[in-house]
Amino acid sequence: MxxxxxxxxxxxxxxxxxxxxxxxxxxxxxxxxxxxxxxxxxxxxxxxxxxxxxxxxxxxxxxxxxxxxxxxxxxxxxxxxxxxxxxxxxxxxxxxxxxxxxxxxxxxxxxxxxxxxxxxxxxxxxxxxxxxxxxxxxxxxxxxxxxxxxxxRECRASIVAPAILGMVSWIPIAQQWQSNESLTHGDLVDAVKAILTEGIATDRRSTVDFKPLDVALAHHAEVNLFDGHAVAAAKQDALLGAASWLFNLKGVDATSLDEIAMRVGVTKKVIYHNLGDKETLVAECYRRSFRHYEAVARAARDYDGPRIAAIMAANHAFARASLMEGSAPLSPLTGVEALPPAVREEIGNSTDFLMDIFLGLHAEGQAEKTVRKLNARAIVAANPGGFEWLPKWFETLSDAEREAAPLELAELYRIGLFPI
Missing domain, CATH: 1.10.357.10 (Tetracycline Repressor, domain 2)
Structure with missing residues (x-):
């Protein structure tokens, strides 16, 4: 006993x-x-x-x-x-x-x-x-x-498999980005499953030809060397692009200012002079990302064609930008709540703007019967998990897989994985 x-x-x-x-x-x-x-x-x-x-x-x-x-x-x-x-x-x-x-x-x-x-x-x-x-x-x-x-259906499993893991890993992060409590954890899980089963398209059998969106990450390709403001803006964008890329690949904490400076071919002093300390640099990288996301969203809103094509074009642009070596936007994965309150407020406003545009695209797509009726808010919130992790997989993807990924992921969102 x-x-x-x-x-x-x-x-x-x-x-x-x-x-x-x-x-x-x-x-x-x-x-x-x-x-x-x-x-x-x-x-x-x-x-x-x-x-x-x-x-x-x-x-x-x-x-x-x-x-x-x-x-x-x-x-x-x-x-x-x-x-x-x-x-x-x-x-x-x-x-x-x-x-x-x-x-x-x-x-x-x-x-x-x-x-x-x-x-x-x-x-x-x-x-x-x-x-x-x-x-x-x-x-x-x-x-x-x-x-x-x-x-x-047949798919490129080497691209879709990590996208699935990206989506399930995105759920707790997506909940941090909500400006209100309108979405539950269950809503987001159901959204991931809806995307993976049949996607968002009403007609899964038809193909959708879309025009890729011409949305560049940088707007300083030709700089007038006598225009001091243009030269400074180009230098700043180069620094932000290099920092974003290294932060995506390695994480913020594993990336030093010296590495960023070396990638651009400047000294650390130049980073401090143009942008400030590391915390300020991270905040500016986030601002740059959301400026890009907003540009893609506006281009999708103004797209001349069916809404399903506009949504596909946007997803294609998001994924393509994430794989632009050296200049991809900073992926908003972890650490958002550690940002300064003013930056979090800016990003929250930008997130609301993006949500409103894509809810509008889904509503218009439902009205024209190219997009099926789903919990659009949850679908839009869950969607970034498919492409935000692309920079993390970059070194594990072949050149052919990097080339194919944007269209493969746009198709996954459109028609899911059930047989056609």
């Missing part, structure tokens, strides 16, 4: 430690997603949990270990849910939806988005990359086998 009691007490203690660890890991993931690596410090997480900093050293050796463990936990959860979804049987779409439902269940723990791998040591980075690539390969295999059996 005493032995049974002791065994029971030990089990409770283990359960308590496990439950406490789960709470710590979830808070770490939430903080990484909302505030970024540098602001997800052990003291910050300890304060949010109401424990001492020393208590967290029971779980993490240091800040780097916190990020590594959080990323490994994300990969392990994705791998576990994917394995369980496949083991439960059914056709390819059933397995895919089961994976999404379980991973993004209302009571499931929030996972840390894998946005700053370069922050980790090489051996840690290799471990996370290996885990993620295995998950991506499993989903690509599921897509390929599903297409071979006629359960899914």
């Amino acid at each position: 005493v032995k049974e009691h002791m065994t029971s007490e030990k089990a409770k203690a283990r359960g308590g430690r496990g439950s406490k660890r789960a709470r710590v890991m979830e808070e770490a993931a939430r903080t990484l997603n909302s505030h970024g690596v540098s602001n997800a410090s052990l003291p910050a997480i300890a304060a949010r949990l109401g424990v001492s900093r020393a208590a967290l050293y029971y779980y993490f050796e240091d800040q780097e270990d916190l990020v590594f463990q959080s990323y490994r936990r994300s990969c392990e959860h994705m791998a576990m849910h994917l394995s369980e979804a496949e083991a439960a049987g059914g056709d390819a779409m059933t397995k895919l939806q089961r994976f999404i439902d379980n991973l993004l269940a209302e009571d499931a723990p929030q996972l840390a988005a894998l946005s700053d791998l370069a922050y980790l040591r090489l051996e840690q980075r290799n471990i996370i990359n290996g885990l993620f690539q295995a998950i991506k390969a499993s989903i690509a295999g599921l897509l390929a086998s599903g297409a071979a059996r006629g359960e899914l």
Whole structure:
């Protein structure tokens, strides 16, 4: 009896430690997603949990270990849910939806988005990359086998598989961008599944020829060297383009001002003179991104043709810009809540502007019967997950895949993955 009691007490203690660890890991993931690596410090997480900093050293050796463990936990959860979804049987779409439902269940723990791998040591980075690539390969295999059996349409699985992972990773980030509480977590999950099953088009059998939008990231191709303002603007845009690209590839915290200066061929002093410190630089990169997004949205609104074509052209432009080496807009993935309040307010206003334009495009498309009736607000909010992660995958994509990705992702949004 005493032995049974002791065994029971030990089990409770283990359960308590496990439950406490789960709470710590979830808070770490939430903080990484909302505030970024540098602001997800052990003291910050300890304060949010109401424990001492020393208590967290029971779980993490240091800040780097916190990020590594959080990323490994994300990969392990994705791998576990994917394995369980496949083991439960059914056709390819059933397995895919089961994976999404379980991973993004209302009571499931929030996972840390894998946005700053370069922050980790090489051996840690290799471990996370290996885990993620295995998950991506499993989903690509599921897509390929599903297409071979006629359960899914043919697609470029090497592009669509990471897009699916991008969409599920985007959900907690999308919720940060909401200016109101009109969308629930369930709305966003349903939107991802709607996109992946049948897309937004009313007629999935027809093809849509669209004219690519001519929206450049920079507007200083020809600079009058005697125009000081134009020269300064061109220099600033070059710095912002280089910074955005490196921030996308490596993460903000793993990218130094020296690296950015070296890429442009200037000194760090030039960055300080033209833009200011790193915090100001990041804020300006965000402003540049949203200026670009707004330009694409206006071009889509003014597009001469069916609304389904306008929406496809916009998605194509967003994805194409994300793959423009050296000048892509900064992807708004993690750390948004760490931005200065004035910048967050600007971005919030821009997000509302973008939402209004794309809601209008969806409403007009429904009226002309080219876009099917869905929860358009949720669909528009979920959509960036498909292309915002492109810079993170850049080095894993071949030249041919980079070339094909914008159209492949525009088609995914239009018609989903069900057979035609």
